[in-house]
Amino acid sequence: MSVLTRTEINGVNVDGLVGTINAIERDSSLARFQFRAHNEWVSGAHSRTTIQGFYGAGQEDTSRRQPFTLEGDEPAVLLGSNTGPNAVEAVLHALASCLAAGFVYNAAAQGINVESLSFDLEGELDLRAFVGLSKDVRPGYEGIRVTYRVKSDAPRERVEALCQYVQDTSPVLDIIRNPVPVTVRLAR
Amino acid sequence: MSVLTRTEINGVNVDGLVGTINAIERDSSLARFQFRAHNEWVSGAHSRTTIQGFYGAGQEDTSRRQPFTLEGDEPAVLLGSNTGPNAVEAVLHALASCLAAGFVYNAAAQGINVESLSFDLEGELDLRAFVGLSKDVRPGYEGIRVTYRVKSDAPRERVEALCQYVQDTSPVLDIIRNPVPVTVRLAR
Numbered sequence: 001m002s003v004l005t006r007t008e009i010n011g012v013n014v015d016g017l018v019g020t021i022n023a024i025e026r027d028s029s030l031a032r033f034q035f036r037a038h039n040e041w042v043s044g045a046h047s048r049t050t051i052q053g054f055y056g057a058g059q060e061d062t063s064r065r066q067p068f069t070l071e072g073d074e075p076a077v078l079l080g081s082n083t084g085p086n087a088v089e090a091v092l093h094a095l096a097s098c099l100a101a102g103f104v105y106n107a108a109a110q111g112i113n114v115e116s117l118s119f120d121l122e123g124e125l126d127l128r129a130f131v132g133l134s135k136d137v138r139p140g141y142e143g144i145r146v147t148y149r150v151k152s153d154a155p156r157e158r159v160e161a162l163c164q165y166v167q168d169t170s171p172v173l174d175i176i177r178n179p180v181p182v183t184v185r186l187a188r
Numbered sequence: 189m190s191v192l193t194r195t196e197i198n199g200v201n202v203d204g205l206v207g208t209i210n211a212i213e214r215d216s217s218l219a220r221f222q223f224r225a226h227n228e229w230v231s232g233a234h235s236r237t238t239i240q241g242f243y244g245a246g247q248e249d250t251s252r253r254q255p256f257t258l259e260g261d262e263p264a265v266l267l268g269s270n271t272g273p274n275a276v277e278a279v280l281h282a283l284a285s286c287l288a289a290g291f292v293y294n295a296a297a298q299g300i301n302v303e304s305l306s307f308d309l310e311g312e313l314d315l316r317a318f319v320g321l322s323k324d325v326r327p328g329y330e331g332i333r334v335t336y337r338v339k340s341d342a343p344r345e346r347v348e349a350l351c352q353y354v355q356d357t358s359p360v361l362d363i364i365r366n367p368v369p370v371t372v373r374l375a376r
Contacts, residue, residue, distance in 0.1 A: 011231030016267050021319045031315040035277050039284030041305035043199030047288035049281040051273040056315075057265050064263065068273045072285025075252065077245050079204050079293070085239040085256045087286030087360045089223050093237040094282055095370075096227030097260025098275030100235035102318070105267070117229035127219040127244075130290070130357050131209050140362030146372045156374075163374050169318050172275045173370060174328030180364045182283075184334045186344075186351050 012108035023057075030057050039072075045080035046073040088141065091176070092121040095146065098172035106162055106169075107152065115151040144176065200296035211245075218245050227260075233268035234261040276329065279364070280309040283334065286360035294350055294357075295340065303339040332364065 007015045024031045033056035039049045052067035053060060072087055074080025085093070096119045107114050123141040128134035150159050167173055195203045212219045221244035227237045240255035241248060260275055262268025273281070284307045295302050311329040316322035338347050355361055 011234070013267055020267065021321065024316060024319060025321055028316060028321075031319070031321070033313045033315060035274070035280060035311050035313065037277060037280035037284055037307075037309045039281070039288055039307040039309070041288045041292060041302070044292065045289040046199070047285050047305075049284050051277045051281065054263075054277070061263055061265060063265065064270060068277075070258070070273070070278070070281045070285075072281065072288065074289060075242075075249055077249060077251065079201055079208065080289070081199075082252060084285075085258070086223070087282045087289065088363070089225060089239045089242075089256075090258070090278060090282035090285060091360060091363055092223060092225035093227070093239065093258045093260065094275045094278035096225055096237050097235050097258075097272075097278060099372075100227055100229045100260065101233040101262060101268070101275065104229060104232065114229070117235075119225075119227040121225045121227070123223050125221045125223065125359060127221060128212060128216060129362075130359055131212060131219070132357065133209065133213055133216075133219070138362055138366070139357050140359045140366065141368050144368060144370045146370060148372065148374045150374065160374055163372065167372055169320065169327050171313060171318055171328045172279060173372075174317075174326055175276070175279055175364055176368050177370055178326070178328065178367055180329050180332060182332045182334065182361060182365055184287075184336065184351065184355055184361075186348055187335050187337045 009108040009111065010104045010114045012105055014108050017105060017109055032056070044073075045078070045086070046071065046083050048072070088123060088125060091141070092123055092144070095144070095172045095176060096121055098170050099146065099148070099166060102166040102170050103150075103162065106166055107154075110158075110162065112152050112154040112158065112162065115153075116149070117151075118149045120147045121145070197296040197299065198292045198302045200293055202296050205293060205297055220244070232261075233266070233274070234259065234271050236260070276311060276313060279329070280311055280332070283332070283360045283364060284309055286358050287334065287336070287354060290354040290358050291338075291350065294354055295342075298346075298350065300340050300342040300346065300350065303341075304337070305339075306337045308335045309333070
């Protein structure tokens with residue numbers, strides 16, 4: 001039991017975490033990942049994404065026996081059939097799950113025990129660009145607000161510093177805050 | 189039956205679509221939406237997002253009787269328990285479902301019948317920023333490649349023009365390609 005308490009904090013294997021960081025420090029090619037998704041349209045706004053394999057840590061990952069399935073749709077007011085959250089809601093999920101994992105991993109690395117952690121997110125969007133009525137408003141979110149709630153054994157200053165560090169290193173926050181080049185190609 | 193064939197294309201209520209656009213043209217405040225998500229950390233990299241209410245078209249939406257639930261996690265190689273796709277994979281889902289809905293809605297508005305539509309997405313990411321080993325590489329995707337496949341009754345030039353239009357008006361593509369301000373606040 002004492003081994004477990006030493007190596008696992010917040011459900012994170014801290015020895016594994018340190019081992020991974022050391023391995024990447026020795027060979028930076030292990031840090032190269034390619035993530036993938038496949039999406040099939042169903043009907044109307046409803047489409048279905050499957051996510052399974054990826055490349056990383058120097059090899060193809062085969063740990064997932066079955067693909068994860070995510071439904072995308074729109075609510076009735078946006079002419080969909082409400083079989084899943086819409087695409088911009090899925091962005092909020094991506095951001096929240098990134099901040100959660102980043103917070104918990106870095107807390108574990110610093111020996112901070114997290115008791116609970118939650119996020120509330122709001123994004124403001126003007127639909128006029130999407131429906132073709134304005135070229136002045138942007139199609140995406142004008143802004144996103146994230147509110148964290150944390151219970152932990154660390155003083156507030158340490159939690160605030162951790163919160164800032166997580167923001168500086170969060171993949172999804174970077175994707176949203178900064179430009180990412182995207183190429184879109186119609187297959188022959 | 190003839191009414192149905194006239195008003196529904198690709199599973200989209202075209203009269204409803206035109207009605208929505210006309211209503212927004214008369215009153216642009218109807219285009220203002222606020223989308224929301226709530227995320228609770230579970231353990232390790234695993235967190236759970238719930239998505240239900242939003243504001244839009246001048247009122248709070250109450251059409252969803254139950255929240256949608258999305259799991260976020262990491263695979264074992266990234267020290268998670270593989271209970272769901274990770275955050276950057278969720279970004280690919282958000283992008284695909286946005287492009288799918290945008291394509292199908294605009295095809296319907298133009299009278300193009302879509303027989304099938306699918307997307308393959310790949311994103312390249314260097315993990316060194318996330319694990320704190322580099323401030324030179326960005327935490328997020330260096331780039332994303334999207335490949336579309338479409339079967340429809342329209343000639344390829346029209347499909348290509350539609351594909352371009354969808355890119356110009358896609359909310360999630362805009363969010364990824366261009367900066368979005370995000371405020372992150374730790375609640376008292």
